[in-house]
Amino acid sequence: MNYVPQLIITDGSYLRPVNGDPALARDAAEADRLAVHLAAGRRCHPALIGTAMEAGVTYEWRTLVPAFTTHVGFSLLVTGTGAVTLTCDGDTYDCVVPVEAGGSTRADALWLHVSEAKTVSADGYWRCLEPGDAAVPTEAGFALTCSGTVKVWALQTRPLPRTTALS
Amino acid sequence: MSITVPTAATVIPDAALAAKRPITAATEADLAELSHYLRAYGRTPIVSTVFSGDQSAGSGVQPYIEGAASAAQPHAVWCVPVAGALWTHWEITLLVENTALSDAGKVRITRASDGTYTEITVPGSSPQWTTVTGALAIDSAQSTEQLRMAAVNGASGVVRVHAIEIRHKPLASISAAKVADPASALLWRPADSAELAADATLSTGLRRRLHESLEVLRRMWVDSIVGWSDATLYRVAAYQQTTTPYVEVVRIPFVAPALRRRVRWTLYGFVSTGTGYVRLATGYSRAAGIADVEKQLAVGWSSPFSAGLIKYSDSGAGAIECAELQADELLVEVKGTNATLMGIVAWLADP
Secondary structure, eight states, rough: OOOOOOOOOEEEEEEGOTTOOOOOOHHHHHHHHHHHHHHHHHOOOOBBOSEEEEEESOOEEEEEEOTTOOOEEEEEEEEEEEEEEEEEESSSSOOEEEEEEEEESSGGGGEEEEEOOOOOSOOOOOOOOOOOOSOOOEEEEEEEEEEEEEEEEEEEEOOOOOOSOOO | OOOOOOSSSSOGGGGGOOOTBBBHHHHHHHHHHHHHHHHHHOOOEEEEEEEOOOOOSSOOOOEEEEOBBSSSOOOEEEEEEOTTTTEEEEEEEEEEEEESSSOOOEEEEETTTTTEEEEEEEEEEEOOEEEEEEEEETTTOOOOEEEEEEEEEOOSSSSSEEEEEEEEOSOSSOOOOOOOTTTTTEEOOOOGGGSSSSSSSOHHHHHHHHHHHHHHHHHHHHHEEEEEEETTTTOOOEEEEEEEEEEEEEEEEOOOOOTTOOEEEEEEEESSSSEEEEEEHHHHHHHTOOOEEEEEEEEETTTOOGGGGGOOOTTTTTTTEOBBSEEEEEEEEEEEEEEEEEEEEEEEOOO
């Protein structure tokens, strides 16, 4: 299956080939649908929470990116004024999210999202990062820095649905 | 018995599975081997924590926790779901640093159920964000497991741990026995290469067996919303409130995959004195009028921190309902004197 299905059949009794019949594709399609859902579907990814990330230091983490991921987006819970810069060890260019949220406590924080799967040739764009496309889950390293008064109270890594066919 | 485990997912073109089209032994083998591949390589992050706010690290912003002379006291604790008997080990990735010139330090990860641990060496002169990895055997008899992390300095210098991620993995991918999903009694069974040979007739049973194996993998995979621990020896706790009404301390958006309609959870927390509570809900459960899950927090916070653990119970006030395939949020609120959330792991499950 060249595209990831959202809906799946999990009850095998729907598969009704008759013993001794030649194997027909119609019977295999549902099994393939479930397999591709698992191999290339987007699962929930654990959010990074805790003490706020703030200017002056670099925060790094490594996480397993699912197979067939071309772009990774982010959701950031932020306060303050400045920018958040994200980088990935498979991508030459960074992602810069300008922040004009104001406030300084978690109660003031707003969610900002990075969801545009855009390939670029320079730093400074508000866009998803490209950790490298692979047919197996791949561990990727990410780094975050803040400028100005920005604090990041939570961060969610979101491997995005693929925009091109699986192959 | 011989099974083939591809090292990458094979994509079967849509045209090969068009309606009424006879499929070849090669396509059939690709399909069967996908279930082997998914067991061997299809793993999901369960714990993902970036550390900060450790009292040993001094004032200011220090994005790490620092080691101690011994592993007697854990620096971080998580209570994680045991993924299932298809996987034998926790796979651990750490970003570390060691200020010693040559003395190696280590990071010990211990499972609380029986004290079994693994020690991951941090070589001397490791600059910040050096990647080190290790593995700890899973006790699949448990339904959840408390994992404790302790950073231990060498004879000189300081070990610092910046971040950790923990996932499940199989020890050996090419030998695999059948495994039952305890919740559904469905079986994961490998497909023997001989069953898929060109002149073998594919039976109804084999086709359904393949589908069942895939379904077992889906059920056993852990879809994690959060896997976080504060520094147990915190300088300033990340989530501490002193109020009478509830205060929201964590709100995490998530989208549950198909058929995942329940949030299971474990958390560590405490109050310094008196009575305190923690309350959990999802946006969906509130909208649907389902009662929040409310639990009392323990009084005090002392090593090894097990007294502060609270976790779901499907037979009691337990898992939280959520919406599948649409935006939802996990909400955590606390109240009480210095009511503190010290760690939370939340993951999705079938109802």
